[in-house]
Amino acid sequence: MASRLGTQLGEWQATGGVAQALADRIRMLLLDGRITVGERLPSERALAAELGRSRATVARAYELLEAAGYAERVHGSGTRAALPAQRLPRAAAVDGDVIDLTIASVGSAPGMHAATVRALDRLAPLLGTPGYSLQGLPELRERIAARYRERGLPTDPEQIIVTSGAMHALAIVLAALGERGRPAVVEQPTFAHAMEALRRTGHRLLPTPVTPEGWDSAHLVDTIRQQRPALAYLVADFHNPTGATMPELERARVAAVARSVGTVLVVDETCAELDIDRGWTPRPFAAHGPAVLIGSMSKIAWGGLRIGWIRASREHVDRMLSVRPSLDLGTAVLEQCIAIELHDDMEGLLSHARRRLRIGRAAVADGLATHLPEVAMPAVPGGLAAWVDLGGPWSTSLSLAARDRGLLLPPGPRFSASGVLDRYARIPMTWEPELTAAAMARLGAAWRALRAGERSRHERLHDAAVV
Structure with a gap:
């Protein structure tokens, strides 16, 4: 083994x-x-x-x-x-602060402050109540359900659970529906923290490949059919980090096979509406068969607004509500009131997020062309990041070299369940163009040093310690 x-x-x-x-x-x-x-x-x-x-x-x-x-x-x-006694050195700042590309999240939407002020009026009548609800405020659940209906998926507010962000939603799902010791299918690459959550709850990960061109649907379906995993965690819209979108026919096929073997599909929709120029809009995964959907306001409005949700069958909702008190007793009411206000201008929020991502994508493409001309910018029709092919297994070494120059860049294998993908790097498209330009300049310096055969500071420290 x-x-x-x-x-x-x-x-x-x-x-x-x-x-x-x-x-x-x-x-x-x-x-x-x-x-x-x-x-x-x-x-x-x-x-x-x-x-x-x-x-x-x-x-x-x-x-x-x-x-x-x-x-x-x-x-x-x-x-x-272990780590050496001096511990891992911090990234060296260049001309100021360290730039952290491990985070792929947009800044706050223009209407955030005004929505927060308006939310205080919604909060006032609630001050005489206990202040928390396991399932979430009815008004917010109705707005979330209405958004699903607009996207082509009939949804009742009783099918919604409001959570404190998407990772909190996943924790509730795993507590209620996970099965320790059973396998769970994950895409490779995928969201690193989701893999950590699955491992922490005792699941054995079964990777299935995804590229910017899409899924190996035969591999995914065969893995589910043959391994009969307890869960399959998928990001079907603007996949994180490749940006791919699963076609509707593939969704229907995966949903049918999962249903036949009893696998629970957990579909992360935190990027689902971050469309730049995809040109088509699929229905939510659950329109094709049973699936637990996870959503969030953080990629649309602001990462600091910790509001997420779960959309599931009533049976699954009941199971999740029964275990939630062991995790927490409800999501902050003030943040729910803010989310209600923001939902009333959802199209405005989405329009702003898409403009930011379009500008961010152009900044990354310009940075690659200027500083890493050997590396091609992939097609990215939406989502949070560009999944860049470096042309060789250099991602980890590039990450270490970038750290020396005040740039934190996660290596490709960070998004892998099996330690592979060292030829890829995830570059967020969510930062302001000026910051992205500075980050790409530092990445270019690290790339040139790596290609010239220079060793990173961590490697030099290692060599000195051995000597």
Whole structure:
């Protein structure tokens, strides 16, 4: 059985000294969060057998990690991942603050302040109540349900649960419908925090590939049919991070197969209405068969407004409401009142978000053409980010080089369930053009240094520690 480390190593291959290359790869997995500090690594014998290498090679790799402070070896308890005593250095700021491209979220909509002021009048009559509701304010649930009806999916307010953001919604879904020890299908790549939530609740991840061109629908359907997973987590509209949209016929096929084997489809719709120029609008996934839908205001209005929701069958809603008190007792009432006000101008919100994304997409494309001319800008009809093919397995190394220049860029494998995709990088399209231009200039400097063979500061620190 493959170990977690063996899986995360993915397509690792030695290009020089095998032990040094293996140590470097494990260290990079630790630095970008795919291996956690304190995590127990496989035994030398087990990892050697898994990788098809000699035990001496693995032992030497572990020795190199220990010498540099990236591993602790205790007799009788194995080898555990660690950080050196000085800990991971912060990203070096260049001409000011660090630019954080790990976040892909738009700034607040123009009407946010006014909606907050108006919401105070809605809040006043509620001050004499307990102040929370497991399911959410009826007015907000009706507005969310109405939006689904406008998109072609008949929905009753009783099918809606208001949550404190999309991740909170996923936590409720997993608490009610997840099955510890059972497999769960995830796209590869996908939203990293969703994978973490599935792992934390005891699910074994089964990846299915997605590219900017779309899904391998045969692979997805066969995986569901043969593995009979408890859940399948999908992002069918403006997929995060590739930007792809699943056609309606594929949705219908996936929904039919999932229903036949009892798999619960959990469809993340947080990007569903972030259309720039797709040219067509599919109905929500649940229009084709049973599916639990997750939505959020954060990508439309503001990341700081922690309002999300779940749309599901009444049976599933009842199950989720029964477990929710073990997580929380309801979503903040003031934020719900603000969301009600914002829903009354949903078209205005969407129009603003689309303009921002169109400008952001152009800024990323200009930055690539100027600073990384060897890297092509993919077609991105909507969504939050560009999923860029670097042309080789350089994403992790580029991420480390970018950190030296005050730029935080998550490597491609961060969005993978199996440690692969090191030839890709996710570049958000959500920042202001001036900030994106500065970020792309720093990324270009990191790219040129990487291509010239320069080693990152983390690599130099590692080398110095070994010596």
